[in-house]
Amino acid sequence: MSPLTKSQLHRQAEQLVDFVNKSPSPFHVVDVCRKWLRSAQFTELKEKQSWEGAIQPNGRYFFTRNGSSLVAFSVGGKFRPGNGVSAVGAHTDSPCFKLKPVSRKSGSGFLQVGVQVYGGGLWHTWFDRDLSVAGRVMVKDANGGYTSRLVAIEEPIMRIPSLAIHLDRTLSDGIKFNKETHLTPILATVSKALNGNKSDESPKDSGAKKPAHHPILLERIAKELKISVSDIFDFELCLYDTHKAVIGGICNEFIYSARLDNLNSSYCAIEGLINSHAGDPANNDPHIRMVALFDNEEVGSTSAYGANSALIESALRRVHESFENCGKSCFEASIANSYLISSDVTHAVHPNYSEKHEENHRPELHKGPAIKINANQRYATTAVTSTILKDIASRHDIPIQEFVVRNDSPCGSTIGPMLSAQLGLRTVDIGNPLLSMHSIREVCGTDDVGMMVRLFEHFFKEFSVLDAKISVD
Numbered sequence: 215m216s217p218l219t220k221s222q223l224h225r226q227a228e229q230l231v232d233f234v235n236k237s238p239s240p241f242h243v244v245d246v247c248r249k250w251l252r253s254a255q256f257t258e259l260k261e262k263q264s265w266e267g268a269i270q271p272n273g274r275y276f277f278t279r280n281g282s283s284l285v286a287f288s289v290g291g292k293f294r295p296g297n298g299v300s301a302v303g304a305h306t307d308s309p310c311f312k313l314k315p316v317s318r319k320s321g322s323g324f325l326q327v328g329v330q331v332y333g334g335g336l337w338h339t340w341f342d343r344d345l346s347v348a349g350r351v352m353v354k355d356a357n358g359g360y361t362s363r364l365v366a367i368e369e370p371i372m373r374i375p376s377l378a379i380h381l382d383r384t385l386s387d388g389i390k391f392n393k394e395t396h397l398t399p400i401l402a403t404v405s406k407a408l409n410g411n412k413s414d415e416s417p418k419d420s421g422a423k424k425p426a427h428h429p430i431l432l433e434r435i436a437k438e439l440k441i442s443v444s445d446i447f448d449f450e451l452c453l454y455d456t457h458k459a460v461i462g463g464i465c466n467e468f469i470y471s472a473r474l475d476n477l478n479s480s481y482c483a484i485e486g487l488i489n490s491h492a493g494d495p496a497n498n499d500p501h502i503r504m505v506a507l508f509d510n511e512e513v514g515s516t517s518a519y520g521a522n523s524a525l526i527e528s529a530l531r532r533v534h535e536s537f538e539n540c541g542k543s544c545f546e547a548s549i550a551n552s553y554l555i556s557s558d559v560t561h562a563v564h565p566n567y568s569e570k571h572e573e574n575h576r577p578e579l580h581k582g583p584a585i586k587i588n589a590n591q592r593y594a595t596t597a598v599t600s601t602i603l604k605d606i607a608s609r610h611d612i613p614i615q616e617f618v619v620r621n622d623s624p625c626g627s628t629i630g631p632m633l634s635a636q637l638g639l640r641t642v643d644i645g646n647p648l649l650s651m652h653s654i655r656e657v658c659g660t661d662d663v664g665m666m667v668r669l670f671e672h673f674f675k676e677f678s679v680l681d682a683k684i685s686v687d
């Protein structure tokens with residue numbers, strides 16, 4: 215197959231930009247993917263319902279959990295219980311600030327919003343940004359029940375102002391701040407909020423029980439959802455940068471964006487799965503093709519919606535049990551025949567800090583995905599699993615890089631090792647190179663997006679055939 219054209223690569227980059235701009239929270243990520251999968255003839259399943267008789271060869275399906283994690287899969291026409299799963303895993307969450315259960319704060323004439331730090335962000339990059347809120351709101355309905363509604367306020371309504379250097383000359387030696395006291399965004403001045411007839415913002419009402427959140431914020435959320443404030447029962451909201459993701463650089467070769475860790479991988483995984491069916495209905499595929507997008511990776515993955523849960527095991531067991539001829543050991547046999555690509559962005563070499571990379575393992579932008587290796591099992595890659603991916607890449611002119619951290623540097627981790635250990639699943643860790651990881655604005659190369667999509671597409675199509683040629687017990 216010929217290499218991707220410039221127009222094909224640019225189109226994939228533009229689609230990633232659009233995906234990120236529509237996905238300011240994990241709940242929005244899943245909602246965008248749900249619509250995307252439905253348009254590609256995937257049928258939505260519900261975990262609360264029986265799947266017996268619902269799953270058939272050549273069928274395409276997906277389900278969500280908590281509205282923040284998603285599993286999509288298609289069943290090959292020749293699938294039989296015990297056959298393998300060709301899977302890609304990624305995550306929907308990114309470092310951010312989340313509103314506290316009681317967020318109402320004030321000080322020095324300002325209304326402020328109390329937030330929790332989520333994950334390990336480069337928090338100084340959040341200073342002086344035009345911020346807003348996004349997430350889900352639990353709304354009372356007319357039947358006395360509750361409905362989950364998504365909200366994203368597009369206007370910048372909050373800001374975390376930095377301290378002027380004139381007030382602290384030591385700032386020129388590095389920004390130091392307290393996460394509890396110095397990262398509290400401002401919402402309004404008390405005087406302007408009162409001028410807007412928000413009388414319950416006044417200190418005079420101190421004798422009455424105050425709402426958990428500023429009424430002016432609740433009214434803005436209610437306006438966005440076209441409901442009354444009294445209909446809002448609870449919410450999970452995160453702060454996000456209202457500055458849109460864009461393609462930039464003098465050669466239009468960079469994507470400047472929030473949340474590329476790890477919406478880059480989430481986009482490529484879903485796009486690759488859908489593309490693997492274009493002109494190929496999978497009639498002869500003996501495998502299941504699967505994408506799993508988990509929540510809570512940035513805080514360790516230990517939740518009902520994270521990779522350190524029974525989400526994948528439960529899904530695979532239910533798929534196998536939906537077939538009449540499923541034996542007692544079908545699940546275990548399937549795991550032995552399966553393979554997971556754990557996809558999370560990796561560190562591109564930084565021109566100003568190149569010494570931070572091991573000299574022979576310096577991933578560059580536009581040179582393809584990087585396989586991640588760590589002798590201490592921070593990544594799950596082995597010689598066997600890397601061979602499989604390199605073989606597929608080489609047959610489709612997709613360049614592959616390799617990443618290893620320096621011995622004197624700490625190494626991050628991914629969902630790969632925990633899923634590999636839990637399930638006994640062959641796993642390779644891979645990711646597109648990224649600059650400014652965990653900043654509010656990250657940078658990746660436009661060409662790498664299309665390369666990763668193509669790699670996943672052909673992995674889904676070809677792994678079952680290639681695996682039959684691999685001999686390792």
